[in-house]
Structures are given as structure tokens and as C-alpha cells.
Amino acid sequence: MKKKVLTVLLTGAMVASMAAGATVVSAEDNDNTLTVWAWDQNFNIKSMQIAADQYAADHEGFSVDIIETSSDDCQTKLTTAANAGDYSTLPDIVLMQDNSYQKFLKAYPDAFTDLKDMNINWDDFGALKQSYSMVDDTHYGVPFDNGAVIACYRTDILEEAGYTLDDLTDITWSKFEEIGKDIHEKTGKYLLTSEATGGDTLMMMIQSCGANFVNEDGEAYIVGNETAEKCIDLYTELVQNDVVKLVNNWDEYIATITSGEAAGIVNGNWITATLMSTEDQKGLWGITTMPKVDGVDTATNYANNGGSSWYITSNCKNVELAEDFLASTFGSSTDFYDAILPETGAISCYLPAGESEVYNEPNEFFGGQPIFSTIVEYSSHIPEFTKTPYHYEARECVNTAVVNIVNGTAKEDALQEAQDTLAFKMTE
Amino acid sequence: MTKKNKSAIQRRLIPTYIFLIIVSFFSVFPLYWMISAATNTSTDVSRGRIIPGSYFMENFKNLTSQQPLWRALGNSFFYAILTTVICLLICSIAGYGFEVYHDKGKDRLFSILLLAMMVPQVATMVPLFKMFSKAKLLNTSIGFILPIISTPFMIMMFRQNARAFPVDIIEAARIDGLSEVRIFFQMFIPTMKSTYAAAAVITFMNAWNAYLWPKVIMTDNKAITMPMLIANLITGYVTDYGMLMCGVLFCSIPTMVVFFVLQKQFAEGITGAVK
């Protein structure tokens, strides 16, 4: 009896595995279908779907097959496939974080198709945004969402301490520190929240000066880099004086905001979507420019953090179609950008889009500010800086240095260690 | 045994009960928190609210409207059950073979097989990917299960447990004229119910939670599994913690149910069967 059961079970398993093996899932080779990897249902996936619908209106039979692939998964898949020298699993179009693209292009230059022949006016996008997806003078990506940095403040907490949004507009970090100390004394709140490991604040600070932790030759440049030292000094002081609440991870970062422990946040403008999900804080927030670094000639109140672009992979069978699709939607259509804004909140990098009416609508959550056009305006002022494939390594090294300094390591030693570690990681 | 005696035994067990209750509390608390988080709004979860709310249906609706929950559950069940059945079969035969027929050569082979689990998966992933790509096994369920159906760990578990399987039984069966294969299927498997149950729980759990390899070889929405679905929920620009926890709940329950169903087996396993 038992044997019978077992036999049935085994045959069942065999048959099942055979059947499963036979159902090889593969996208049909349809000339008019493009496969796309993207990662946020409410944001870039929806935008891509709208783009496809608009394009399909004039191009019969066109469709996209969007495969939801989280941005980490996308990196893992791409890296594994590329390293195995097998691009056949890649989609036609892939969305990628701006900060990580340079490293892919360095490691796997032949995984992507260059866009030399694309019919698009590149200057409709900010110069900085373009540079994320460029190598030398060649374009590889079509810019999508905007990563312009904004500073968001809780106007009610500012008011409690006797400040207004204007007092925090176009200021320097030392002024910010002064106000922050005062606010902490009066209200017990922190003026800024920032992640200790994997946080972007220092990167935004140095990039707002048009600089980076690497020099023009791409070498590690922390020791002897006055701008870098200035940024690290300022940031460390903010931490030590209770102006910044240093948190350990993203959940805590969000929690300091939802709980009202922090009165401000400086990050890419995509952070507004998170703020807006805390509905009982409606009307309490305001946005303005980020502070600028003191004593640096090139310092500005503008930077970029995050954002992403669309890339055509070398596995794309119909490059012409993919290029035409991207160019006529993401690359040139204000109608398209007007359509996705209310649906997804995706703020474009396409500068002409910022002039339209949709972009100038007041936003209730931010006390009636027209935040969309403001953000597009900010994005035109962001200074360019030297890109490096080693973005994440640099970020890790300087964040480690700051933690060490706060814990009592001498600044020179901490910076030297950061410099050495980064230089080491850049060698093979 | 008299009633008095019984209650005396129970009284002596009081410290044990207290200890177990404390351990259970710590073990169950995160589960409770997960359930309660699944019934709250994202903001409440982020604010650390630990009492259940009334937002479960909303979270559930959001989840099912954004993600193919049923498909992911179905796929995960399919892969996990398939893996468990095949893995238990070939690993238990091997473990039995290593122990019952052990000699120097087999012991040495076993030591070598153990080495297979000691290299971090990340290192072997690229060569494995190349292999599977050549064999046209990317995007197939065979590709999903092949690397995990034979593990040194499971072989080891059956080998170590087979040590308690009395040699006399085998000898007696041989004298009765049973073939080696029949001894395994008719004597060993029923006797080792407890070991099989424990192995099934562990294998099911590992297959259910498998993530790194599946995500590398599966590039189709149709092949989505629960861990991939959860990953999709965390990655957006905004994390909806309530919805996330609702998804996590669906991802956790099956393993718990499997455990609950099978646990009786490995607690009341072989008593009687051996004699």
C-alpha cells in the first residue's frame, strides 16, 4: 500500500517536473513588442505604460511587456548575465538608477546600445542630468525622473521656534547649523535627519559645489581636497551639535519624519511622495533650496540625488523602434509629461515640460506651493561635477570617516583612512 | 498512575512551563507584530503602533491590485513542493547508502560532498548561470529546482539519523529475501518518519524562501515567487509598510502551516515502529 502511494507520488513529481520544464516561459518574438524592466508600480511602471499607450495610438500593434524588477534585482540580474557574457536574458529597455549607471558602463560597455543616431534634442534636458548617462560625448540613456535636491521643512515647527521658510531659503550650512541648534534647544526637534551608513547627505553637499570625492582623473581625492574637507567638517559639526539626527537605516529615516522628531529633510525631490503619505501632516510642509557649503567659490544651493534614465540594451532586436519610441514620448512630448504628472507624480527632467499648466498647480500638502515647477526650475541650476563609477565606494568611505570622527578618531587619521580605502577599491 | 501522581508531575513541570512560556512569547512577538502591522496604515507602522488596526482589507486590496499575489503563491507552492519531494527522495537514498553500506571509499566521498556547501553562493552563481544558459534552462522551473534538489546538508541529515536504524532489521529482512531497494522503501522510510518530517519542513522552507538564484534566472512576470514579490514591494520610492506586511504575512504563513502539520511526526516518530 505504502509502496503504491510512493510510486504515485514519484510519478506525479516526475510528470509535474517534465510538464514544468516544457512550459519554458519566453516572451514571444514580436517585432512590435518591447520588453522593459522597471521597478515601481505607481511610478515608472505606470509612466512607461502611459508612454506605450500614447505611442500605440499612432503605431498600430505596438506594445510593451513590462517586467517588474526591483532596482537591486535589476543590478544582480544584469551583473550576473553580463559577467557570464550572455546578454540574451536582458530586456530591450532597462531603467537604471543614475548613480549606478557609470559603473555598469565601465564594467560592461557592450551591454548597452549607444544613442548616437537618436532623433532627440538633448539640450531639452539639464546638462547635469545628461551627464549621468554619458561617456565622453556619447549618449546612452534617455533621462526620466528628476532627482533635483530640495529641502523640506515643517513650517509649524519652524514657527514654534520663531522662523519662517524664508529664513532657511538660500542659506549656508553654518547658518543652517545656527538655526538648527536654536530649534533643538527650543523644541527638542532635529532640523535634519540623515542615514549613517548609506546616507547621501555628504554626497549632495559636495556635488552642490560641483565637486566630488574623486579628481578629474577619477582618482580618490579626499585628503588635500579642501572642498571635501569643508563638507566633512560641516557635516560632522551638524551631527555633534544635535542639528542632524543620525539614523541607522531607511526605516528610521522615515520614522523620524512620520513621528515629527525631525523638522526637515534634504534629499532628491522623489522624497515628497513619502512625505505625502503621512496624511496628517498635510499643509505643514514647505520646500525650498538646500543650504550651500560655506567658503567654497563654486558652492551653490542646488544638487541632484537619485533619479533614473532609460537604456537600450545590446540585446534589443529592434533598436530603431526602441529609439523612436523613447524619443517620441520621454524625449519630446510635453503632452506625455503632462499626462504622467497627475497619475504618478513623476517630475520630468524635460525642461520644456516645466512651463505647462499642470506643473504650476499649487500643492495642498506643501501649503499651496507649486512644487513641480519649482523643482524643475531648481534642476536647471545644478552644477556639473566629475562622475565616477566608484560612487557607492566613495559614499561608504566618507560616511565611515564621519562615524569615526564622531566617535573620537582624529580627523586627519579618519580622512587618510577614507582616502586609502577608496584608492584601494579603485585598483584591481 | 493515580490522579495525585499526575498532578505531582505537573507541579514539578511548572518551572518548565514558565520557561517555555517566556521563550514562546519572544518567539511569537514578531509574528504578532507582523499581523498587527498588516492591519495598520503605513504611517502607523512607521510610528511603531503595535496594536491591531482596521486597515487590513485596504492593505490587502492594494496588494492584490498591484501584485500578482495568487500567481506568486501558486508558483512558490509548486516549486517548493516539487523540490521537497525530489530532494527528500534522492537525499534520503544517498544518506541511507552512505551509512548502511559505509566503507572507507564512501566515507571519503561523503567528506568531499560536504565541501560543496562551503563556498558562498555568490561565487558560483556566474558559472552556474553560464551552464544553465547553455542548457537552455533559464526561465524554467527545472532551472529553479536543479541546484537545490541535492544538498550535502540533507544527505548528512539522513546519514546521521540512519545511524539509529538498527542493523538487525536489515539483516533480518535480507534473510527474509527482501531486495536492498525494498528494504529501503519498506523498512527504512516508515521507520524514519520523524526524520523525513523534519527534513520536509526544512527543505520546504528553504525552497520557499529561495531568492538569489531564482531572481537571477527568472526574467518573466509569470515566474514570480513570493520572495520576489516582497522584494518588489520594498523597492519603490515609497514603501507602504502596511501593504508590505500584508504581503509578508502571506509569505510566512505557508511555512508555519507546513511545520504545524508535520511537527507531530517528528515528535511521535518511531516509538513502536522499530520493535
Place this chain on the structure above:
Amino acid sequence: MNSKKKGMTLATKQKAAGWIFLAPASIMIAIMSFYPMIRAFIISLQTGAGANMRFADPIFSNYKRILADKVFQQSIANTFLYLIIQVPIMLILAILLAQLLNNKDLKFKGFFRTCVFLPCATSLVSYSLIFRSMFATDGLINSVLMKLGILSTGYNFLGNATSAKIVIIIALIWRWTGYNMVFYLAGLQNIEYSVYEAAKIDGANGWKTFWKITVPLLKPTIIMTFIMSINGTLQLFDESMNLTKGGPANSTITMSHYVYNTCFVNVPNFGYAAAMSFIIFIMVAVLAFINLKVGDTRD
């Protein structure tokens, strides 16, 4: 003569049966693990990425690089600290729980067993979320400690090198004790009840029974869980990645986490990652085989 020949064929038959039984599993492991491992070893001798992979010059330069890599060295120290502190505590606790739950007079056994097992079935996402929020500066642990008057202000558990390591160890014990208990429970079933009854009549108390009977009879299982725990801890990844991101300042990063970063977070360097992986491999292998040699004798 005749009967001797027959005897030989029987022995040969049995021997053959043994090899046939272990063949499918062994062949699968050879294809799915050993072949990729050999390929990975070749990769560990190479530098570059993707199509530009080439043999390093000198050939062992990836291995040499480890000697200069302070972060990897730190990750080795961190990992071994986890190993030395966490594994013994966890295994002793697991045996103890299995022993308690194997008591035939105990009521609600099924309930307790399920409770103890639950942590390892709880999804990693929810458990890291809750550990992070519990140990946050304004989290549950701090609130309790402040109410008890032990702390006056919130302590940043995950932001301090020593306490972050302790949180990781607590998390590991929490998650894996029930998992190991399962093996002990299954193993205890193989110890016949009569053995215990005999011990009781001989007047042995619980503690003595535990050390004199349970532990020796569970030895094969204990060795197995020990090897598994060594392997699991030296390849530890989830906790480092999800609880602390390896921070603050790399004070909690594990070897596997660093290897992962080298492949998928930083500019990919699979050659170096493979070299580090083989160092981890050697460490696990040495410890596991000491374990096998010391404990795994058939008596």
C-alpha cells in the same frame, strides 16, 4: 566452493546497491556544485569584468589583495566573533528546549514546539524590520529600559559598534534556535524511551540523564548542527545586510556581505569576490573537518 561464490556475489550486490543509492545525489552535487566551484576558482585567478576578464598577473594577485584589504580583514574578525559567541549559546539552548519539549508529561507540546520554531519561518523582511524598530533609539527596548530606570535617554543600539554586534548575535540566536531544535527533536526520537526508563530506575536525576544519555546519543546530530552552524555563520549575510548594512563604519559587516558588495553594489569585481569566497571556503572546511575528526567516530 559454490556457497562461497554465492556469498561473494551477495556482498558485491550489496556494495553495488550502496553505490547506486548514493549515485544520483552525488552526481547532482558534482554538476551543480563542484563544476561551478572549479570554474569559480579559475575566475578567482582573473581580473576585469564581463568580456574583459583576463588572467591576473601575477596569477595569485587577487589572493594577495586580501592581505592589503583592511575591510575584508575586519569582516573576518567580525564573523569569527559572531561564530564564537553565538553558536555555542544557540546550540545549548536548542538542545535544552528539545529536551524539555520531548517530555511525555508536558501538555500543549504542539503549541510550544510551533512557537519555538516560528522565528525561522518568519520572513526575513518582517523580522529585520521589527528588530530595527525595536532597537531604534525611540524603539521598544529603549522605552522599556527607560521605564525601568536603567537608561535616562534612548541608546542608539545599532549606531554603536559593540551594541550593534550584540544585536546581531541576539537576532541570530532568536532566529536559528528553533531551527536547530527541530533536528534535536527528530534525533531524540531515535533514542528509545526504555533507555530513559532504565536511567530513572537507576536513580539518575534529570541533569545526569541529560549528560550521560541524551548528549552521547545525540552526538551525530550535534556534530551535524555544529557543522551547519559554522557553515551558516561564516557565510552569514542576511543579518549584516538587513539589520545594520554592515555599519556603523564596517563594525558589523560579515565576509559574505562584503563579497556580495564586491559583486553587486560596488564596481563588480568577480575575480576578487571569488578569491575571497575561496578563503571563506578554506576556513569553513578546516573547521568542519576538525569537527568531524574530533566527534564523528562510530563506536
